Amino acid sequence: MPGAAVLRVASYNTRDFLDDHHLAARLVRAVDPDVLCLQEVPRRLFAPGRVRRFAAACGMDWGGAHRGSGGTTVLTGPRVQVLAAAHTRLPVRWPDRTRGYAVARVLAPGGVAVTVASVHLSLRAPERLAHTERILAALADREPLVLAGDLNEGDTGAAWRLIDVTGRLRPVSPPDPTFPARAPRRRLDVVFASPGLRVLPHREVAVPDAVWARASDHRAVWVDLDVSAG
Numbered sequence: 417m418p419g420a421a422v423l424r425v426a427s428y429n430t431r432d433f434l435d436d437h438h439l440a441a442r443l444v445r446a447v448d449p450d451v452l453c454l455q456e457v458p459r460r461l462f463a464p465g466r467v468r469r470f471a472a473a474c475g476m477d478w479g480g481a482h483r484g485s486g487g488t489t490v491l492t493g494p495r496v497q498v499l500a501a502a503h504t505r506l507p508v509r510w511p512d513r514t515r516g517y518a519v520a521r522v523l524a525p526g527g528v529a530v531t532v533a534s535v536h537l538s539l540r541a542p543e544r545l546a547h548t549e550r551i552l553a554a555l556a557d558r559e560p561l562v563l564a565g566d567l568n569e570g571d572t573g574a575a576w577r578l579i580d581v582t583g584r585l586r587p588v589s590p591p592d593p594t595f596p597a598r599a600p601r602r603r604l605d606v607v608f609a610s611p612g613l614r615v616l617p618h619r620e621v622a623v624p625d626a627v628w629a630r631a632s633d634h635r636a637v638w639v640d641l642d643v644s645a646g
Contacts, residue, residue: 421526422616423496424448426638427534427564427589427605429455430631432487433466440631441473446621447638451522452476452491453534453564453607459487459514479520486516488534488565497523504554506547508538515543517551517565521558528643530613531558535565537575544568544575552582560610560643561585566634570603579608588615589637598629605637614642 426449430440444452452474458466464480467489471478476491477498485503492498500521508515518534535551537544544567555561563585567576571587579585589607593600609615619640628635 421524421528421642421644423450423524423530423641423643424638425451425453425532425562425564425607425641426636427453427455427566427607428632428636429536429566429605429634430457430470431633432456432458433470435632436630437470438473439627441470443621443623443627443631443636444474444476446623447636448493449638450493450496450524451520451532451562453518453532454489454491455534455536455566456487457482457489459483459485482518484516485518486514486536488516488518488536490518490520490532490534492520492522495525499523499529506550508543509540512538512540515547519555524643526644528560530560530562530643531555532562532564535563535567537566537568539568541569541574544573545578548575548578552579560613562607562609562613562641564589564607564637566605568604584610586611588613588641589639590618594635594637595633596629597631597633597635598625600635605634607637607639609639609641616640616642
């Protein structure tokens with residue numbers, strides 16, 4: 417369990433629960449995040465009930481109302497308090513998959529308010545960049561800030577570079593590849609954080625490749641942040 421002023425943030429693309437989402441929930445419990453940024457959660461028929469049950473299986477809370485989020489949302493653990501939450505739709509070219517982002521303002525351990533955003537960028541490079549510009553503009557006054565998710569590009573991509581070069585955020589999760597889950601070759605999933613949030617030594621969770629692959633087509637990423645100076 418993290419210390420008094422430590423916030424553990426994780427990000428996980430769960431592929432619409434098409435794989436073993438019960439196993440995915442067990443993996444989340446092993447990671448034990450305070451805040452979990454999710455991508456590709458169910459969005460349509462019976463979706464709220466399915467996401468709520470997944471949150472309960474993870475030992476976490478979910479505020480609901482993720483319509484328009486493009487399948488992104490945020491779960492929270494018992495050590496944080498949700499101060500505000502919102503889901504925002506992003507424009508896409510029909511008939512592409514809907515896109516959006518989810519934002520939660522949480523009171524972290526130690527009494528520090530932190531904004532956390534879950535994003536899932538487009539498969540189209542120009543759209544990824546346009547969406548990133550919108551997201552960063554919407555979060556311009558949110559400090560300290562954590563942005564996490566599936567960028568659908570690596571660190572040479574324009575959207576990634578835009579997040580990284582602003583000076584407001586830098587990648588803080590381990591640099592290991594996350595996709596595809598069985599034998600990862602690409603680092604698509606990442607956590608960025610404000611410079612004032614200090615990165616603590618990473619706590620690994622030993623999970624066989626085949627277990628990750630049964631739970632989703634992505635691996636989760638997570639990081640411990642000292643929020644006392646945020």
